[in-house]
Structures are given as structure tokens and as C-alpha cells.
Amino acid sequence: MRWLLLKDLQILRRSPLLVGLLVIYPIVIALLIGLALSRGPDKPRVAFVNQVPPTASTFELGGTKIDASRYASQLFQSVEPIRVRTRAEAVQKVRDGEALGALIVPANITQRLATGLQSAEVEVIYNNEDPVKGRYVEQIINSRLADANAALAAKLREIAVKDIRLLLEGGEFNLFGRTLNILGLRKTQAIIQAALRTLPPASPERRDLRRVERFASLAVANLNLATDVVGTVSQPVKVKRTPLQGKRTPLDSFAVAIAVTVSLMFVTVLLASGMLALEREEHAFSRLVRGLVSRLGLLTEKVGLAALCAWVVAVAMTCGIGLFVTLDWSRFPLWLLALAFAAAGFGALGVAIGGLAREVRAASLLAFLLSLPIAFLALVPSGAVSSGVYDVVRIVSALFPFDPALAAMDTALNDTGESLLEPLAHLAALTVAFLAIARLALRRFA
Amino acid sequence: MAAPARTAAPGSALSARGLTRRFGDRVALRGVEFSVGAGELVAIIGPNGAGKTTLLSILAGIQAPDAGAVELPPGGVGWVPQQPALYSKLSVEENLRLFARLERVADPAAAVARMLEQAGLRERAHDEVGTLSGGNRQRVNIAIGLLADPAVLLLDEPSTALDPRQRERLWEFVGGLTERGTSIVYSTHIVQEAERYADRVLVLADGELIFTGTPRELEAESRASGVDFEAAFVRFLHERGH
Numbered sequence: 101m102r103w104l105l106l107k108d109l110q111i112l113r114r115s116p117l118l119v120g121l122l123v124i125y126p127i128v129i130a131l132l133i134g135l136a137l138s139r140g141p142d143k144p145r146v147a148f149v150n151q152v153p154p155t156a157s158t159f160e161l162g163g164t165k166i167d168a169s170r171y172a173s174q175l176f177q178s179v180e181p182i183r184v185r186t187r188a189e190a191v192q193k194v195r196d197g198e199a200l201g202a203l204i205v206p207a208n209i210t211q212r213l214a215t216g217l218q219s220a221e222v223e224v225i226y227n228n229e230d231p232v233k234g235r236y237v238e239q240i241i242n243s244r245l246a247d248a249n250a251a252l253a254a255k256l257r258e259i260a261v262k263d264i265r266l267l268l269e270g271g272e273f274n275l276f277g278r279t280l281n282i283l284g285l286r287k288t289q290a291i292i293q294a295a296l297r298t299l300p301p302a303s304p305e306r307r308d309l310r311r312v313e314r315f316a317s318l319a320v321a322n323l324n325l326a327t328d329v330v331g332t333v334s335q336p337v338k339v340k341r342t343p344l345q346g347k348r349t350p351l352d353s354f355a356v357a358i359a360v361t362v363s364l365m366f367v368t369v370l371l372a373s374g375m376l377a378l379e380r381e382e383h384a385f386s387r388l389v390r391g392l393v394s395r396l397g398l399l400t401e402k403v404g405l406a407a408l409c410a411w412v413v414a415v416a417m418t419c420g421i422g423l424f425v426t427l428d429w430s431r432f433p434l435w436l437l438a439l440a441f442a443a444a445g446f447g448a449l450g451v452a453i454g455g456l457a458r459e460v461r462a463a464s465l466l467a468f469l470l471s472l473p474i475a476f477l478a479l480v481p482s483g484a485v486s487s488g489v490y491d492v493v494r495i496v497s498a499l500f501p502f503d504p505a506l507a508a509m510d511t512a513l514n515d516t517g518e519s520l521l522e523p524l525a526h527l528a529a530l531t532v533a534f535l536a537i538a539r540l541a542l543r544r545f546a
Numbered sequence: 547m548a549a550p551a552r553t554a555a556p557g558s559a560l561s562a563r564g565l566t567r568r569f570g571d572r573v574a575l576r577g578v579e580f581s582v583g584a585g586e587l588v589a590i591i592g593p594n595g596a597g598k599t600t601l602l603s604i605l606a607g608i609q610a611p612d613a614g615a616v617e618l619p620p621g622g623v624g625w626v627p628q629q630p631a632l633y634s635k636l637s638v639e640e641n642l643r644l645f646a647r648l649e650r651v652a653d654p655a656a657a658v659a660r661m662l663e664q665a666g667l668r669e670r671a672h673d674e675v676g677t678l679s680g681g682n683r684q685r686v687n688i689a690i691g692l693l694a695d696p697a698v699l700l701l702d703e704p705s706t707a708l709d710p711r712q713r714e715r716l717w718e719f720v721g722g723l724t725e726r727g728t729s730i731v732y733s734t735h736i737v738q739e740a741e742r743y744a745d746r747v748l749v750l751a752d753g754e755l756i757f758t759g760t761p762r763e764l765e766a767e768s769r770a771s772g773v774d775f776e777a778a779f780v781r782f783l784h785e786r787g788h
Contacts, residue, residue: 104648107644111633111635111636115635382633386608386625387627387645390606391607
């Protein structure tokens with residue numbers, strides 16, 4: 101068998117296009133996946149128009165001065181602002197691609213905020229030619245605006261609570277440069293109660309003062325609760341996330357598992373099916389199997405070589421992606437194991453395809469036609485189709501190596517909390533099954 | 547079920563006894579029996595679908611018969627399939643070396659050198675097979691069949707894809723082999739080649755061996771006069787209902 105292996109390696113060496121593709125493929129895919137999954141530029145450039153005059157950047161609310169520019173700086177924590185003077189300039193920057201988007205802060209924003217009742221509005225401009233890019237800008241600016249809003253809302257709440265306390269407890273209040281002393285509802289209630297005690301029981305003022313005292317008492321009780329209500333309203337809805345079916349795979353890592361498994365599948369299936377079909381295309385098959393090599397030996401050699409080549413490619417690709425995406429390198433031995441079992445499974449599928457096809461071109465076409473739907477089927481989410489169809493999809497997926505290979509890679513790359521043994525055993529069983537199918541196919545076409 | 551192949555009796559390089567092969571309901575061979583002497587050149591002729599390739603495949607050990615047995619010579623048989631069974635990306639020498647190793651030839655390098663010399667391909671030894679002419683590819687194909695120095699060489703329609711000049715050179719090469727004592731069994735559609743080169747012809751029709759003898763005996767059997775060998779052969783088949 102080693103002479104056959106040497107021969108196939110010689111043939112691979114004489115096929116520079118194929119070998120070139122095998123080397124370039126993992127590098128290109130690793131770069132693409134890495135770039136796609138990395139976070140994009142740390143600080144995207146955003147054109148910024150501040151139409152608020154410098155003198156009007158502060159506004160007064162409830163006697164407290166608020167500097168809006170302090171909250172605007174929240175926006176620039178994760179963007180690099182390109183400051184421009186007009187909206188037209190900002191639009192041009194976005195059109196020219198100099199800025200990813202533009203943020204327009206209108207002149208009346210502080211006036212609206214000063215009312216304490218009206219919402220202020222800012223304008224976000226971005227190119228929508230590319231939905232991914234558009235979504236990215238939208239996400240960045242929305243996220244920053246949410247931070248600024250939260251900080252501003254906290255300040256407004258603080259002022260509101262302070263004012264309510266002043267109303268309740270009394271104290272000093274600054275208005276137009278003058279310090280006013282506010283009595284407060286509690287003290288008002290105490291003064292009224294004291295006055296009531298001094299009045300004769302039949303006094304006609306007593307009835308009116310009693311009504312004022314009841315109002316003060318009611319106001320104290322309810323405004324005391326109002327401070328809690330204001331605090332709650334400043335963060336009206338909290339989101340609780342409850343993941344179902346306990347996998348703990350981050351999206352990035354799962355995308356890596358998919359990319360590596362798909363690549364491994366294509367390289368292994370195409371190589372194994374092509375190399376077996378080549379023996380028939382070159383008419384060497386009949387010469388080999390008349391006692392020189394057993395049919396099972398021939399199949400094992402093809403599976404072994406295809407799996408080895410694809411394994412090397414997939415390991416290189418995973419390491420390449422690891423330069424861009426955070427992977428748990430302490431699990432590296434598990435990657436190797438999962439890739440080896442997956443490569444064997446795909447190799448066996450490849451020789452089954454190669455056994456059914458008489459020519460390399462037919463084998464390659466068949467490999468593509470079979471591999472793509474298998475991969476897509478394995479990725480169909482449970483809610484996308486009816487439960488009956490989903491059961492069929494699961495059964496069909498289980499009959500081919502992609503599904504267990506993806507599960508093995510996912511478990512190997514990420515600590516999903518699931519056992520690696522199950523997908524490995526599944527792959528081993530499929531390897532044996534597809535080898536048996538390939539052996540039958542060879543007998544049929546001998 | 548077929549009996550395993552045994553060593554042929556003394557004086558006979560190869561013999562087949564009662565070979566039968568079925569593909570579903572179709573019977574490809576029915577009780578075919580013959581033997582081949584040492585250094586003999588035997589042609590198997592017959593119409594399309596007569597069972598020629600099936601018979602050679604069984605003799606070569608590629609297929610097993612459903613009934614009957616093949617007795618092989620001590621040196622085994624060499625096999626030359628109809629289409630050159632070569633790796634076009636490998637050179638002539640690399641192809642020969644690969645098959646010498648797979649055949650477990652004692653000294654692969656010496657066997658390769660011998661076959662390059664014998665096939666007249668020494669100067670093309672390092673050329674990729676894909677760049678060779680059809681005639682030279684067929685020479686390499688035959689040389690691979692001879693690597694293990696077999697007592698009998700089986701050739702399946704060796705001259706089909708060759709032009710007249712290449713055919714001439716092929717038969718010169720094959721003739722040299724029989725002079726060295728190698729028995730040759732070949733199938734062909736070109737019946738003139740059987741008349742011209744074969745010591746003996748076997749006529750297969752619908753899986754049955756209907757004639758064994760020299761080309762002249764076949765002409766006599768057809769009772770045709772004043773016609774060439776091909777016409778006599780066709781007449782013979784008609785007379786036998788094929």
C-alpha cells in the first residue's frame with residue numbers, strides 16, 4: 101500500500117493547481133473568516149455636526165445646570181469623530197466613504213431637554229448600499245446614543261428626586277442667583293398641627309386648617325413613594341435572556357466550527373472521490389485489483405491519503421482563524437482528534453462517491469451535489485420547518501458525516517458541555533458504513 | 547462455484563476447464579475449455595458480446611468464474627488491459643517501477659531497465675506517459691504486463707487504437723516475446739491479425755467456444771474458397787447460426 105501512497109503523492113505533486121489550491125484555500129478562508137468575525141475597526145470614523153452654539157451647551161433644569169457636551173462625549177467613546185460644520189458637509193463625507201456615518205445634533209436640543217418634558221432628537225446618516233455596513237453603523241451609533249441617554253436620564257432622575265425631597269423636607273433653593281428657603285411639606289404639616297392645637301375647638305378656622313393638614317399629610321405620604329417611582333421609570337424595561345437547550349457556544353466560535361467543517365468536507369470528499377475515480381479513469385483499477393492490492397486496501401489508502409491532506413489543511417485553517425478570533429488553545433488536542441475522525445468520515449463518503457462514478461469529473465460533480473445539501477440540511481434550525489419535516493431532516497443529516505463532524509468540531513473548539521465521544525463514535529460508525537458501500541460499489545463496477 | 551486456480555499440467559502453459567460466467571440471466575461464458583502451450587500465440591476472435599473480454603478477465607484473475615477452473619503456469623500470467631492502464635502524470639520509468647514494486651518483483655530496478663530496453667523506450671523513460679503516442683503508451687502497457695516475467699501474457703484487443711505502422715511494431719514486439727518462450731493469448735476484432743500472427747485461433751460466439759485450431763483449419767472448416775480470411779470467418783459464423 102505504501103507504493104500506492106507514494107504514487108498518489110507523486111501525482112498530487114505533479115498537479116500544481118490542485119496543490120496550490122490546497123495551500124491557498126485554508127489561508128484565504130482563514131483570512132476571510134477571521135476578518136468577517138473580528139470586530140471591525142475599533143473606532144469607525146463618523147462625521148459629527150454639532151449645531152448647538154457653544155454658549156448654549158448648558159441648560160438649566162429644576163435649578164441645576166447640565167452641560168450637554170459632557171453627555172455628547174459618550175458618543176465618541178467608540179467612534180472617531182470627524183467634526184464638520186454643516187449637515188451637507190457631513191453627507192458628503194459619508195457619500196465619499198471618508199466616514200462610515202454621520203451624526204447631526206440639532207441646535208434646539210438643549211432647549212428641548214431643558215423643558216424636561218419633550219424628547220430631543222438627533223439625526224444619523226449612513227450609506228445603505230450595503231445592508232451589513234448600514235446595520236453596523238446603526239448598531240454603533242444606537243449603542244452610543246443609548247449610553248448617552250442612560251447617563252442623561254440618570255442626571256434628570258437625580259434632579260427630580262432632589263426636587264421632590266426639597267418639596268418634602270424643605271431646604272435652600274437657588275433661583276436666578278437668589279437663594280430661597282423652602283419650608284417643605286413635613287414642616288408645613290407640623291406648623292399646621294401646632295396651630296390647630298392652639299385654636300379653640302369651636303373655632304371656624306379649625307375646620308379649614310384641618311383640611312390643609314390632611315392635604316399635607318397625604319402629599320408627604322405619596323411624594324415619599326414618588327422617589328422610588330422616578331427611579332424605576334428611568335430604566336423602564338429590563339431584558340432577561342434565557343437560552344434554551346444549554347449550548348454555550350458563542351456565535352463567532354460556532355461560525356469557525358462551520359467554516360472548518362465545510363472546508364474539511366469539501367477537501368476530503370473531493371480528494372477521496374477523485375483519487376478513486378482516477379484509478380478507473382486511467383484504467384489502472386483492473387490491473388491493481390488482480391492480486392496486487394485488495395479492494396479494501398485500495399479504499400483504505402484513498403481514505404487515508406485524502407483524510408491526511410484535508411486534516412493538515414483544516415488544522416492550518418483553524419490555527420489561521422485563531423489569529424483573528426479568540427479560540428481556546430488549551431483544547432488544541434481535541435481539535436486534532438475531532439478533525440481526524442471527521443476527515444475519516446468524509447474520506448469514506450468520498451470513496452463511496454468515487455466508487456459509484458467512473459470518471460473524475462463525474463465524481464467531483466457528484467461530490468459537490470451531495471455535499472452542499474448535506475451541509476445545508478444539518479444547519480436547518482428546528483423552528484424553520486414543521487416538526488415532521490425537521491425529524492426527516494435530522495434523520496437524513498445523521499446518515500452523513502457533516503452533522504456529527506460539526507458537533508465534534510463545536511465540542512472540540514468550545515466547551516459546550518456536551519460529550520465529544522458521541523459524535524466521534526457516530527463518525528466512526530459512518531466511516532465503516534461508507535467504506536462498506538464503497539466496497540460494494542467497486543464489486544458492482546469491476 | 548468455481549474451483550481455485552491450480553498449476554497447469556506439464557507441457558501446457560495454461561488451461562481452462564468448463565468456465566461458465568453469468569451476469570444475471572445472461573450467460574457470458576458456457577463451459578469454455580482450452581489449453582495454451584508454452585511459447586504459443588493464441589488469438590481469441592468472435593463477434594461483439596461473444597465473451598472475449600470476460601474470458602480474458604477470468605484468466606487474469608480479475609473476475610471469478612461461476613463454474614469451472616483455470617490452471618495457471620508456475621510463472622503466473624501477465625495482464626494487458628484493452629485501454630492502457632497507466633498513470634498519465636507519472637513518467638514511463640515511474641509507472642514501470644510502481645508496478646514492479648506492487649508485483650513484488652525481486653529486483654524492481656533491474657526489471658524496469660530490462661523492460662525499457664525490451665520495449666525500446668529507454669529514451670522516453672523520463673517522459674510523462676500523458677505525452678506519449680498511442681503506440682508508445684501501448685508498449686508501456688504491455689511492458690507492465692511483462693514486468694514479473696510471466697509464462698503467459700494476456701492481451702485484451704491490444705491493437706485497437708493503433709495505426710497500421712504502430713500495429714506492425716506491436717506485433718514485432720509480441721513476436722519477440724514468443725521467441726523467448728512466453729505464451730501469448732490475445733483477443734482481437736481485427737481477424738487478419740489472427741490469421742497473420744496467431745498459431746491458433748479460438749472462436750467464441752454467445753459465450754460458447756465453437757472452434758479451436760489454426761487459421762488455415764478455420765478457413766477449411768468454413769468451406770469457403772476464393773475469399774479472404776475475414777470472409778471465411780464470417781461465413782463460418784453464419785453456418786454455425788451466429
